[in-house]
Amino acid sequence: MPAVVLVGAQWGDEGKGKATDLLGSRVDYVVKFNGGNNAGHTVVIGDEKYALHLLPSGILSPGVVPVIGNGVVVDIDVLFEELDDLIARGVDVSRLLVSSQAHVIAGYHRTLDKVTERFLGKRRIGTTGRGIGPAYADKINRVGIRIADLFDPKILREKVEGSLDQKNHLLVKVYNRRAVDIDATVDELLAHAERLRPMVANTPLVLNQALDEGKNVLFEAGQATMLDIDHGTYPFVTSSSATAGGAVTGSGIGPTRVDSVIGVIKAYTTRVGEGPFPTELFDDMGEYLLKTGGEYGVTTGRARRCGWYDSVIARYASRINGLTDLVVTKLDVLTGLEKVPVCVAYDVDGTRYDEMPDDQSAFHHATPIYEEMPGWWEDISGARTIEDLPANAQAYLARLEELSGCRISAVGVGPRRDEIIPVHDLIHARA
Numbered sequence: 001m002p003a004v005v006l007v008g009a010q011w012g013d014e015g016k017g018k019a020t021d022l023l024g025s026r027v028d029y030v031v032k033f034n035g036g037n038n039a040g041h042t043v044v045i046g047d048e049k050y051a052l053h054l055l056p057s058g059i060l061s062p063g064v065v066p067v068i069g070n071g072v073v074v075d076i077d078v079l080f081e082e083l084d085d086l087i088a089r090g091v092d093v094s095r096l097l098v099s100s101q102a103h104v105i106a107g108y109h110r111t112l113d114k115v116t117e118r119f120l121g122k123r124r125i126g127t128t129g130r131g132i133g134p135a136y137a138d139k140i141n142r143v144g145i146r147i148a149d150l151f152d153p154k155i156l157r158e159k160v161e162g163s164l165d166q167k168n169h170l171l172v173k174v175y176n177r178r179a180v181d182i183d184a185t186v187d188e189l190l191a192h193a194e195r196l197r198p199m200v201a202n203t204p205l206v207l208n209q210a211l212d213e214g215k216n217v218l219f220e221a222g223q224a225t226m227l228d229i230d231h232g233t234y235p236f237v238t239s240s241s242a243t244a245g246g247a248v249t250g251s252g253i254g255p256t257r258v259d260s261v262i263g264v265i266k267a268y269t270t271r272v273g274e275g276p277f278p279t280e281l282f283d284d285m286g287e288y289l290l291k292t293g294g295e296y297g298v299t300t301g302r303a304r305r306c307g308w309y310d311s312v313i314a315r316y317a318s319r320i321n322g323l324t325d326l327v328v329t330k331l332d333v334l335t336g337l338e339k340v341p342v343c344v345a346y347d348v349d350g351t352r353y354d355e356m357p358d359d360q361s362a363f364h365h366a367t368p369i370y371e372e373m374p375g376w377w378e379d380i381s382g383a384r385t386i387e388d389l390p391a392n393a394q395a396y397l398a399r400l401e402e403l404s405g406c407r408i409s410a411v412g413v414g415p416r417r418d419e420i421i422p423v424h425d426l427i428h429a430r431a
Contacts, residue, residue, distance in 0.1 A: 074137040098201070103147075109132075
């Protein structure tokens, strides 16, 4: 049965949680394979709204096994806060599995994240300050702490000492902060061990066995393509692999097991944090998209930067991820506009770019070349087939599909689970 990867095709906040929830009744496992609690999914079920940050969206789907993979960095305090909130709302969280090899975000990672951003000043990256980058840096520097280490106090203490040996010099001598207390840090981490223990598993083995048994497994990315550490708008990116390739390394399955890759993309574009954004709007239309689309970060509450649909980015995401399907969300936000511009290419100092510039400086100076599509006024929230949409909305989607290099397989026309139009089956075996 299919292994399906679901990724964001822009800078995040595209509605991946909603897409995951849409597929929830048809999959057996939902795996988060990268990132941490530096991003969020909003899922609306009936009149209930759930904001998830660290947990996979599949935790809201009855019968699904939610998995936090080895590629995730885990803030255990946040993990238990989210679990307790869901338990209080009557959600069964007993099936959650956490990889024994996932890395842990300690308090000193959060401290370093915040002081480093302040130290950078105008060169800041725009992180969430939740310790994600420093935790991944420790992973790469081979001084990280993994979930399995919490069950061996001696090993844990040795690793905390090794990690803090250099960091405390940095905090005291460069940032003029207090040194982090080793004993307090170890005690804080050990306090979580017994509650965490029943959730911990050899998740690569579990997932491969599930695929062997014919189960449907959905791999859900945090962040998005344009924030990927390798393929995003570096250095204004996250610290993990948010593209389809990250599903393989971040979960422990082989690349030949992936059957399809779904890209989730808004009918316009948003971005949170610093970095270039060619179609960003600074006028009344940007404010309109912000307010009509409710474009505020789930995790930080920050207002998102808003702009028109960028088909150059869509083509890039399609190529980098090997997308087989697109889910277009928030089409309803564009209702009521007389004209809807679509970016078809960039102009950089008089040179036209139909594809993503390889030079970051060129991308930073890119000016969008627009094609205007006629808008529509009709309420589309009740549409359940493409034919229910106004002719101009249909034409808009057809043009996005043509420009983006990937078929559109579902369209969101409202925030709820039932406000989505299926076009093609999103769960399908490799052709």
